[in-house]
Amino acid sequence: MEKMTRPPVSIGAECVKNLWRRSGKRHLFITGSKQRGKSTLFSAMFGQNAGLFSRFDRDAGLVELKNAQTGRASVSGRLENGKMTPVPGGFDHGADTLNSWEEGTFFIDEIGFLESSDPEYCAALDALLDRVPVAAVLRKQPSPLFDREDALVVDLDQWYARFETMKLCCVVMASGRSERFSGNKLLAEFNGAPLVSSLFSAIPRELFDTVVAVTRYEAVAELAKSAGISALVHDEPALADTIRLGVEFCPGADGYMLCVGDQPFLSRDTFVALAADFALQPECILRPVCGDTPGNPVIFPACFRDELRSLSGETGGRAVIRAHPEALVLHPIADPREFFDVDTRENYARLTEAI
Numbered sequence: 001m002e003k004m005t006r007p008p009v010s011i012g013a014e015c016v017k018n019l020w021r022r023s024g025k026r027h028l029f030i031t032g033s034k035q036r037g038k039s040t041l042f043s044a045m046f047g048q049n050a051g052l053f054s055r056f057d058r059d060a061g062l063v064e065l066k067n068a069q070t071g072r073a074s075v076s077g078r079l080e081n082g083k084m085t086p087v088p089g090g091f092d093h094g095a096d097t098l099n100s101w102e103e104g105t106f107f108i109d110e111i112g113f114l115e116s117s118d119p120e121y122c123a124a125l126d127a128l129l130d131r132v133p134v135a136a137v138l139r140k141q142p143s144p145l146f147d148r149e150d151a152l153v154v155d156l157d158q159w160y161a162r163f164e165t166m167k168l169c170c171v172v173m174a175s176g177r178s179e180r181f182s183g184n185k186l187l188a189e190f191n192g193a194p195l196v197s198s199l200f201s202a203i204p205r206e207l208f209d210t211v212v213a214v215t216r217y218e219a220v221a222e223l224a225k226s227a228g229i230s231a232l233v234h235d236e237p238a239l240a241d242t243i244r245l246g247v248e249f250c251p252g253a254d255g256y257m258l259c260v261g262d263q264p265f266l267s268r269d270t271f272v273a274l275a276a277d278f279a280l281q282p283e284c285i286l287r288p289v290c291g292d293t294p295g296n297p298v299i300f301p302a303c304f305r306d307e308l309r310s311l312s313g314e315t316g317g318r319a320v321i322r323a324h325p326e327a328l329v330l331h332p333i334a335d336p337r338e339f340f341d342v343d344t345r346e347n348y349a350r351l352t353e354a355i
Helices: 009-023 038-046 092-100 119-131 156-165 195-202 218-226 239-249 268-280 302-309 318-323 345-349
Strands: 027-032 051-057 062-067 073-080 083-086 106-111 134-139 151-155 168-174 210-215 230-233 255-260 285-290 298-301 328-332
Touching: 009 027, 009 038, 009 151, 009 268, 009 328, 027 038, 027 156, 038 106, 038 134, 051 092, 062 092, 073 092, 092 119, 106 119, 151 156, 156 268, 168 195, 168 218, 168 239, 168 268, 195 218, 210 218, 210 239, 218 230, 230 239, 239 255, 239 302, 255 268, 255 302, 268 285, 268 298, 268 328, 285 318, 298 302, 302 318
Parallel strands: 027 134, 027 151, 051 106, 106 134, 168 210, 168 255, 210 230, 285 328
Antiparallel strands: 051 062, 062 073, 073 083, 255 298, 285 298
16 A cells, blocks of 8 residues: 555645644744645645735746735746846835735745845845744745744655654554443444444555554454454453553554544544644654543654553553653644544444434
8 A cells, every 4th residue: 555645735734733833933934845835735724815925937937926915916037048037126016015014924925036135025024024923935945034933944845754754553452341331342333334443444554554453352353454454362451451562563663643442433634634743743742632622542652662561550541641741742623523432332322413
């Protein structure tokens, strides 16, 4: 199965917006090499509302600078003999726009060689950065803007490279004895199939280096295998054993996503979004949250591997989270149904109400 090389644009946009919000930085700069999709991502995040946008007409060999609010446009660059050349006066209305903006976030797509060649535009940009928040696409070239302490810089080259190459292991914890359910809840019927099959079908296999279901039930193991998922059958007694066995099944992973088998509404997009967020911050513990309610699955970086393996009894991953609050990052999701899990028969009866 072909590896997923980058998150879908909509998911990537939400991840970067969340990262910007969490960072507390005033400004956001998105950079990366050519054809990395900087402008596509920027547009998905912010649209083309108030701001300045540059577009290159390849057929005409011209770069146009446009004010998205007023529609005013000018030619700011011209391709001559294979070299892009600034057009005198091409940034005059751009500088006027920057100088007149007084409040609210300002958006610029993009800032590069042409913009840097106009002293008045650069001075207006510096003044703007001191007045209001700015979100901008930056050409990957030397620039003092990258050194601003009040700016979050997201380099798509680094992010996508980590996303493509990271080895992420998904451990499905499917060993519970379902004592409050009075039967194996993972095999209870849901939408015409066993409950755990909903989770198995939601897991994007191309996202993970390894997916393993750790279970004490042969029937669950067979369902996992039929979904293209590895299965580890055991007879160890405790929750901590399930986590240890799952982590040890993936010794070379960069991160471990621990999920439970009884969340039938967990979506493929949530798996991808958590992985994309983890690639942005590979040293952090990633946990989804809906409103004020945290949930599963949770990604633990490899640096916590030994702590996960050392858990005992019915102690789960929460113990590692409590021990390292500084490492925890919460990833917001919108649909509270995704956290719906099955513990009792009464809880199971409400499944159809949640559909």
